[in-house]
Amino acid sequence: MKKNIVVVLLMILGAMLIWGCVPQAPLPEAEEAAPPPPEKVELEWWTVQAGEQPAIAHWDYIIEEFEKKYPNVEVKRVDMIDEDFKTGLTSSMAAGIPPDLWFSWGGGILKAQVDAGHVADLTDLLTEPWAKEVVPRSAVAQSTFYDKHYALPL
Incomplete structure (x- = not known):
């Protein structure tokens, strides 16, 4: 009986070795998902x-x-x-x-809109290089309240 078990185990081991030596088909490479539009x-x-x-x-x-x-x-x-x-x-x-x-008109009208919370703070935007080239510093005074800028002068 032990001999039969050993023979069966050797056959299973042999089959596994043979299976391991057979060249495997390459797995298709996973395609990267395109980012959503x-x-x-x-x-x-x-x-x-x-x-x-x-x-x-x-x-x-x-x-x-x-x-x-x-x-x-x-x-x-x-x-x-x-x-x-x-x-x-x-x-x-x-x-x-x-x-x-x-x-918007600068000054009081814009300040009332700022005070009511209707206007976004654009201070960071005005520090970008393109803004420094395009927006004259003298033009932002009418849209500056509480040391923050709330408009881009045209």
Whole structure:
């Protein structure tokens, strides 16, 4: 009986050795998963330049170039006249749904929006190299409150 067990074990061992010597087909390399495409983002931008063709053409060009560089971002520009803009902005902020970007007058109007918590702090953005080249330091005074910057002068 012991002899039969030894023979069976030797056969199993031999089969394992033979199996180990047979060339194995290479495993297909795991393909790296492509990163998901960036999420689509829509920015709503309110201007006070309704009917001002030279300005509108300029902003159309800026938006077109921006969207080429950031294809996942769509900029929806809304042009208004001054009084409609002021009324609409005040109402949208009171409702908690302001536009993502908007033209602003510096000073008191912007400060009231900052105090109400409707405006993001752009101080870090203004320290980037491109901003130092483009934004004149003298132009940020009207949008600086509490040692923080809240607008990019145009």
